[in-house]
Amino acid sequence: MLQRIRERLTPTDIVMWLIGGVLLVMIFWGSVATLVKGVYSARQWIDFLIFGLAQGSIYALIAMGYTMVYGVLRMINFAHSEVFMSGPYTAYYFAAYFYRSGLLESHPVISMVLVFIISMATSTLIAYLLELIAYRPLRGAPRLVPLITAIGASFFLQYMFRGLYGSGFQAYPVVKALEGHMSIGPIRILKYHLLVIVAAALLMVALYQFTQRTRLGKALRSVSEDKEASALMGINVDRMISMTFMIGGAAAGAAGVLYAIMFKQVHFFMGFIPGLKAFTAAVLGGIGNIPGAMLGGIFLGLVESIGPSLFLDGLGIVAPYQLKDAIAFTMLVLILIFRPTGILGERLAVKKA
Amino acid sequence: MKPAANRKFPGIRLGVIGGVSLVLLSLIGIVEAFSQREIISDVISMGQCLLLFIAVFIAYVAAARSISRGIGQTLAAGLTSALVMAVMLTLLVLLGTTVNMRQVLINASPRLFMILTFGQESLGTGIGFIFLAFALIGLGATALRLLPETVRRAVITGAASIAVIGMLQDMIYPILAAWEPIAALNDLLFPGNGLSISGALSIFVIIAAATGAWARKGEAVRGRISALPPGNRRALRIGSTLLAAFVLMVLPHVLGLFLSEVLTIVGLYVLLGLGLNIVVGFAGLLDLGYVAFFAIGSYTVAILTSPELGFYSLNFWQALPFAILFGILAGVFLGVPVLKMRGDYLAIATLGFGEIIRILVLSDFLRPWLGGAQGIGKIPKAAIGSFEFATPQQVYYLILAGCFLVGFISWRLRDSRIGRAWMAVREDEDVAQAMGINLVATKLLAFATGAGFSALSGAIFASKIGSVYPHSFNVMISINIICVIIVGGIGSMPGVIVGAFALVGLPELLREFAEYRLFVYGAALVAMMLLKPEGLWPEATHKRELREAEAGDEDVEAQAVLSHRS
Numbered sequence: 001m002l003q004r005i006r007e008r009l010t011p012t013d014i015v016m017w018l019i020g021g022v023l024l025v026m027i028f029w030g031s032v033a034t035l036v037k038g039v040y041s042a043r044q045w046i047d048f049l050i051f052g053l054a055q056g057s058i059y060a061l062i063a064m065g066y067t068m069v070y071g072v073l074r075m076i077n078f079a080h081s082e083v084f085m086s087g088p089y090t091a092y093y094f095a096a097y098f099y100r101s102g103l104l105e106s107h108p109v110i111s112m113v114l115v116f117i118i119s120m121a122t123s124t125l126i127a128y129l130l131e132l133i134a135y136r137p138l139r140g141a142p143r144l145v146p147l148i149t150a151i152g153a154s155f156f157l158q159y160m161f162r163g164l165y166g167s168g169f170q171a172y173p174v175v176k177a178l179e180g181h182m183s184i185g186p187i188r189i190l191k192y193h194l195l196v197i198v199a200a201a202l203l204m205v206a207l208y209q210f211t212q213r214t215r216l217g218k219a220l221r222s223v224s225e226d227k228e229a230s231a232l233m234g235i236n237v238d239r240m241i242s243m244t245f246m247i248g249g250a251a252a253g254a255a256g257v258l259y260a261i262m263f264k265q266v267h268f269f270m271g272f273i274p275g276l277k278a279f280t281a282a283v284l285g286g287i288g289n290i291p292g293a294m295l296g297g298i299f300l301g302l303v304e305s306i307g308p309s310l311f312l313d314g315l316g317i318v319a320p321y322q323l324k325d326a327i328a329f330t331m332l333v334l335i336l337i338f339r340p341t342g343i344l345g346e347r348l349a350v351k352k353a
Numbered sequence: 354m355k356p357a358a359n360r361k362f363p364g365i366r367l368g369v370i371g372g373v374s375l376v377l378l379s380l381i382g383i384v385e386a387f388s389q390r391e392i393i394s395d396v397i398s399m400g401q402c403l404l405l406f407i408a409v410f411i412a413y414v415a416a417a418r419s420i421s422r423g424i425g426q427t428l429a430a431g432l433t434s435a436l437v438m439a440v441m442l443t444l445l446v447l448l449g450t451t452v453n454m455r456q457v458l459i460n461a462s463p464r465l466f467m468i469l470t471f472g473q474e475s476l477g478t479g480i481g482f483i484f485l486a487f488a489l490i491g492l493g494a495t496a497l498r499l500l501p502e503t504v505r506r507a508v509i510t511g512a513a514s515i516a517v518i519g520m521l522q523d524m525i526y527p528i529l530a531a532w533e534p535i536a537a538l539n540d541l542l543f544p545g546n547g548l549s550i551s552g553a554l555s556i557f558v559i560i561a562a563a564t565g566a567w568a569r570k571g572e573a574v575r576g577r578i579s580a581l582p583p584g585n586r587r588a589l590r591i592g593s594t595l596l597a598a599f600v601l602m603v604l605p606h607v608l609g610l611f612l613s614e615v616l617t618i619v620g621l622y623v624l625l626g627l628g629l630n631i632v633v634g635f636a637g638l639l640d641l642g643y644v645a646f647f648a649i650g651s652y653t654v655a656i657l658t659s660p661e662l663g664f665y666s667l668n669f670w671q672a673l674p675f676a677i678l679f680g681i682l683a684g685v686f687l688g689v690p691v692l693k694m695r696g697d698y699l700a701i702a703t704l705g706f707g708e709i710i711r712i713l714v715l716s717d718f719l720r721p722w723l724g725g726a727q728g729i730g731k732i733p734k735a736a737i738g739s740f741e742f743a744t745p746q747q748v749y750y751l752i753l754a755g756c757f758l759v760g761f762i763s764w765r766l767r768d769s770r771i772g773r774a775w776m777a778v779r780e781d782e783d784v785a786q787a788m789g790i791n792l793v794a795t796k797l798l799a800f801a802t803g804a805g806f807s808a809l810s811g812a813i814f815a816s817k818i819g820s821v822y823p824h825s826f827n828v829m830i831s832i833n834i835i836c837v838i839i840v841g842g843i844g845s846m847p848g849v850i851v852g853a854f855a856l857v858g859l860p861e862l863l864r865e866f867a868e869y870r871l872f873v874y875g876a877a878l879v880a881m882m883l884l885k886p887e888g889l890w891p892e893a894t895h896k897r898e899l900r901e902a903e904a905g906d907e908d909v910e911a912q913a914v915l916s917h918r919s
Contacts, residue, residue, distance in 0.1 A: 151875075
């Protein structure tokens with residue numbers, strides 16, 4: 001038994017496990033030290049938790065688009081972060097108009113729903129055009145080709161919107177009804193955090209039910225399982241692929257408005273970091289797997305908001321919050337190394353990776 | 354299958370595509386920004402050139418699609434597409450002059466509409482001019498398509514040279530002025546801002562005639578060269594190599610300070626591109642975190658040489674080996690964990706690694722050692738004896754030497770056993786392993802070599818700039834280098850040089866580009882992948898492979914199934 005293990009063990013494995021081990025020990029030690037020192041009160045931990053949950057549900061919604069497209073085309077849609085940006089950035093002008101005309105005050109629900117619809121429509125349109133123009137002609141091309149196209153499309157869209165709307169930060173108008181805290185039992189929660197969490201949860205449930213229960217959802221799943229067989233079964237594969245992009249786009253558009261509500265501003269570059277995080281979330285959960293993306297998003301959001309204080313404070317690192325992105329990316333690299341199938345992933349064999 | 358209507362009227366569909374592009378380019382401000390540069394004095398500006406190019410291209414394609422259906426149909430298609438574009442542009446102008454769109458679309462300025470209506474005071478005349486111009490474009494493009502092949506090529510080359518010379522006037526003017534006998538040409542070509550009409554015409558005639566002549570005689574000349582005896586041929590080759598070397602040596606003195614600076618930037622990208630070419634081009638490992646090694650090289654030199662931190666005070670040459678060594682070590686360190694990943698996953702993991710390095714360098718936590726957001730300054734210049742590489746004209750030689758070293762090494766590596774192993778891994782990992790190639794060693798070598806080259810360029814960069822900041826090492830640099838390689842042609846070494854000049858040199862020369870640089874990059878990447886995935890100067894095998902992949906049996910079958918369905 002030992003003999004066999006020794007034979008299979010390569011130097012690279014040892015190095016990898018060493019790196020992983022060191023990181024784990026650091027995380028454990030840091031957490032214990034932080035908790036022993038007691039820098040943060042229970043109230044603060046709960047605040048971190050809620051913030052992480054809100055942020056994580058946004059990541060989860062964006063991750064939907066990555067994971068569904070990957071499931072169907074086996075490509076990372078790098079331009080998805082720009083699909084995410086386009087919606088809220090366009091809807092901003094409507095939100096600002098509603099704010100000026102007083103509609104946002106008098107009918108906050110109607111105007112917010114309108115903003116959501118505009119944002120989702122824009123993102124859906126952009127995702128559809130993206131697939132039609134940039135990706136459809138490349139079916140069957142070597143794998144590097146669509147990936148590079150996606151990077152190019154991402155820049156194109158980013159700077160197109162910069163040219164159209166300008167390069168400044170735009171402050172999203174604040175809805176009065178969403179300001180302040182509210183209490184659920186003993187927990188005080190910011191109202192807009194609650195809105196973000198509830199809205200994201202509803203959308204995710206709806207999306208999941210759609211893919212599981214409806215005929216269209218079944219066709220989508222079938223295309224991601226096997227394109228040729230689906231075509232033979234009478235499914236219009238090209239239309240289903242378009243549909244996948246559009247659904248992912250709509251989810252990203254909704255996530256975009258939630259993001260704008262939470263962070264109160266939009267910018268042409270706002271998609272890049274959330275996009276990367278959402279991709280990380282999709283990989284964490286197991287790419288191609290929709291519940292996995294939800295789980296991965298929320299997990300990543302939590303780690304990002306709790307992680308710096310929990311893991312790093314105890315190690316005596318100055319200003320740990322600056323390193324939250326580093327934590328997210330380290331997690332990504334670790335997951336890719338140790339469990340490339342992700343938390344829930346089962347379908348990603350070597351041939352598909 | 355496309356609906357029959359589209360096939361019958363290619364003009365309308367293409368016209369709509371062209372119209373949307375024209376409107377979009379106008380609204381994002383690119384037309385207005387480019388209009389500041391005159392191509393031909395008082396006749397046409399660069400912004401108008403851009404619109405003209407797109408319109409002619411669309412009308413030309415529309416005409417080409419219908420050429421099999423006779424001259425009448427061809428003319429109709431060309432004209433329809435042009436008129437559809439004219440209508441869309443007119444709608445934009447009408448909308449823009451009646452409603453103030455600037456609250457949302459910041460570039461929909463009155464100046465833009467002045468440019469679009471040819472500076473006419475009255476809106477009606479302006480719109481008339483638009484239709485007139487587009488009718489002429491439609492006719493011209495169709496006529497161009499109907500011309501015989503050689504004449505068409507001569508006309509296109511001639512027109513393109515006017516545009517290129519007009520665009521690069523800032524570069525050409527000082528070069529011509531530097532040399533007494535040809536300085537008089539400047540007065541003929543560039544009397545004011547942009548080319549003179551007579552200058553443009555003479556360029557057109559000369560270039561078009563030369564292209565035409567080469568088309569007829571070129572084959573014969575090439576035949577005569579290959580018919581030369583071997584001795585003469587070698588003499589010719591040595592002669593041209595010596596000439597090229599001489600040109601490279603005197604280049605910075607001819608070009609002057611500004612252009613030498615541009616040349617050093619291009620040179621740095623060539624250096625980085627050659628290094629990444631080993632990883633991406635030869636071994637097929639898409640590395641988006643390449644800038645991390647560049648940063649490691651720069652920071653190593655900065656820490657070891659800068660008196661600001663005061664740890665060590667080596668000189669550049671003593672610090673250089675450490676920089677390269679750390680680069681290689683980092684390459685191996687990153688290489689080990691990502692060995693098992695492929696394609697997209699590798700890209701994301703390396704991207705994450707690059708960001709981690711940048712965030713760490715930027716953080717307050719490592720500030721005492723790495724300088725945090727303020728970076729590290731006062732890095733001494735490289736020097737040999739009393740000759741200091743300080744001005745761009747001097748740094749140029751340092752970079753040139755680096756390029757030669759890296760170019761030579763990667764050229765020799767490419768045809769070696771390792772190089773062939775890399776390419777085998779690129780083609781098919783499993784087959785390569787079955788053939789007895791040690792995947793671990795091969796991939797790690799690729800990472801390490803690429804990282805070493807990147808660290809070398811980072812070291813040169815640090816001594817050139819004199820200071821390092823974390824913001825110089827963001828993910829954009831990695832993407833830029835990838836673009837350089839891909840536009841030039843993956844795996845091709847001359848391609849890297851061509852790509853660096855096209856993507857880094859041109860935007861530096863054309864100040865108007867600055868804001869739209871990444872927009873143009875993005876468009877260029879997508880267009881490149883759709884139209885010419887092998888790049889501007891492709892490597893022979895790679896080109897063959899991409900063309901074969903398109904015609905692969907399996908894909909044809911799959912596509913037949915799919916297209917039958919839809």
